[in-house]
């Protein structure tokens with residue numbers, strides 16, 4: 001895939017032909033120096049941005065020619081995000097935050113959504129705090145809610161951008177273990193960007209990037 005960003009003289013060839021295949025049940029780390037294009041790639045994989053050349057195929061469905069509506073639907077159904085910028089909605093409870101993607105997908109009844117959200121919050125150890133607002137949870141707890149939310153629609157792919165970036169060592173390890181264990185149990189592909197060498201080493205595959213290409 002290729003991606004250019006910026007306009008006119010400031011136009012930059014950010015991704016210069018990256019190719020990436022992810023399989024269910026596997027955890028991938030994308031690593032590399034600041035500015036090499038990791039986040040840009042994750043945005044493309046998450047269908048949050050469009051590449052200039054190349055395609056993204058999710059469960060056999062090629063996405064480059066798809067309409068925005070089809071891409072939004074595919075994103076909702078197939079992709080879970082644990083991004084630092086995808087913060088919880090602070091004015092809503094943990095439960096509401098986890099139910100949000102299910103509401104968007106619209107396949108379950110309200111009681112079904114609530115039961116599933118409670119189950120997911122149980123899996124991340126926050127069943128007792130389901131009714132707390134985002135602002136009443138610690139950073140690590142918020143990140144656990146974000147993981148429960150990412151898993152809500154049983155996506156095939158989980159994308160995580162520095163999922164442990166703002167957490168201490170203990171919470172980082174817990175979040176990483178949780179993310180990988182749940183993904184393995186559910187047969188999901190996890191693709192994470194990290195600057196943390198210990199986290200990268202614990203992944204199944206490490207893909208180092210330099211200057212818009214995989215090394």
Ligand SMILES: Nc1ncnc2c1ncn2[C@@H]1O[C@H](COP(=O)(O)OP(=O)(O)OP(=O)(O)O)[C@@H](O)[C@H]1O
Nearest residue numbers: 005006010012014033034035036037038039040041
């Ligand atoms: N809108 C833009 N216009 C021009 N260049 C951009 C734009 N957005 C990003 N870039 C450039 O694209 C390159 C890749 O950015 P990206 O955020 O993908 O890097 P990264 O590897 O995720 O970095 P970090 O580890 O610091 O998050 C950087 O050199 C950045 O300056």
